Structure formats: structure tokens, C-alpha cells
Amino acid sequence: MTAPESRLPGPDASPGFLLWRATLAWQRVMRAALAPHDLTHVQFVLLTTTWWLTRSGEPPTQRRLAEQAGTDTMMTSQVVRKLADRGLLTRADDPADARAKRVQLTGAGSALVAKALHDVEGADARFFGGLGERTGGFVSALAELGT
Template sequence: MNGPDSRLPGPDRSPGFLLWRVTLTWQRAMRAALAPHDLTHVQFVLLTSTWWLAKSGEPPTQRQLAEQAGTDTMMTSQVVRKLAERGLLAREDDPADARAKRLRLTEAGLAVVAKALTDVEAADAEFFARLGDRADGFVAALGELS
């Protein structure tokens, strides 16, 4: 049977396919690390990004949060609402822009971030440990791709 031409001998030589497989495996590790905290991965990313952004100045807007996390603004808004309903985030009017909301972690949100971040960083360390002394180069390559 004739099929498409490929410059690669198989999927084990395709960077995109391998990235897909690694991503799925890593996501399973993240789900397991976040399950005890009752957080999805996107919830964790948005909570933790809120914390990181607030450390460098005033509480971020939803737009700044979406840009930092690389998430769609509409999806970010929906997840932020759910996190606010759970009492983990507070949405406050931005004094400089009536259309914008500033986000602040609540005490409960900060406690969840502290515990979840410890577990996620431990899962990351375990997952990427097999790279050994190549880990810094891998992170640099990911930075270039992102």
C-alpha cells in the first residue's frame, strides 16, 4: 500500500510525537500530585502564577494572569471564577481600570499553593531526574521553544 512520504523512519524519531508522549506521561504525574489538593493542573497553574505575579508588585489582572500562564482569556476567566467560588482567590476592582479585575490569593489559596507547589516540584524533580546533568540544557531548550 502506498502512503504518505515521511522524512523520518518512525515516530520514535519525531520530536513532535515524542513531545506528545512525554507530555501525556508528565500530565499523569501532575494529576497525581494535584489530586490530594483537589486541583486541576490549570487551576494550579493559575493560582501559582497569581502568587508569582503578586510577588513582583501589585496583584495581577486576569489579562496579566492569562499572559503569564499562556492560557486563553475566556478560559482563564472561567477558572478564576471557580477558584473564587472555592474561596482561593479574590477578584477585586482595579482602581485604574473599571473593566479590569485584580486577583489576590486568599489565606486559603495561599495555603493550597504552598502545599501543592511542594508536591508538584517533588513530582517534577522525580520525573526529570532521569535527565541527570542534562536537565539544565533541557530547560533551556524548552525556554527557547516556548
């Protein structure tokens, strides 16, 4: 049997392991921020992304929403359906493509996004606040890795 080898001295020198740990810590913070709003993180992301995309033009299709959010299209469809059932958004046929669905926030959805976004941005500010002036570089590095 061959013994494992690593070029790293341990997990604390592994960017992947450290990202994993940071992600878990951040997810705990997000769950706590979203709990009072009865939203999962993916629900929040899809609602907020709908709001952002709608601000720049017409309501997005579910496919465009999934692309922007980086979520699986089937999962996006399921979550969007649940959000529609809660009255937070509407789904309607796209006049340009009968197979596509347009997604739009309702008044209740918009109000919930406003409250939840405030809490999430506050939680983000506290979580990433320790980076200080390095925050901009960190955001740039994350954007680069995410493309």
C-alpha cells in the same frame, strides 16, 4: 491515491511525537500530584502564577495572569471565577481600568499553593530526575520553544 511519505523512519525519530508522549506521561504525574489538593492542573497553574506575580508587586489582572500562564483569557476568567467561588482567591475591580479584574490569593489559597507547589515540585524532580546534568539544557530548550 497517494501513499503517505515521511522523512523520518518512524515515530521514535519524530521530535513532535516524542514531545507528545513525554507531555502525556508528565500530565499523568501532575494529575496524581494535584489530586490530593482537589486541583486541576490549570487551576494549580493559575493559583501559582498569581502567587508568583503578586510577589513581584501588586496583584495581577486576569489578563496579565493569562499572559504569564499562557492560557486563553476567557478560560482564565472562568477558572478564576471557580477558584474565587472556592475561597482560594479574590477578584476585584482594577482602580485603573474598570474593565479589568485584579486577582489575589486568599489565606486559604496561599496555604493551598504552598502544599500543592511542594508536591508538584517533588513530582517534577522525580519525573525529570533521569536527565541529570542535562536538566539545565532541557529547560533552556523548552524555554526557547515556548517563546
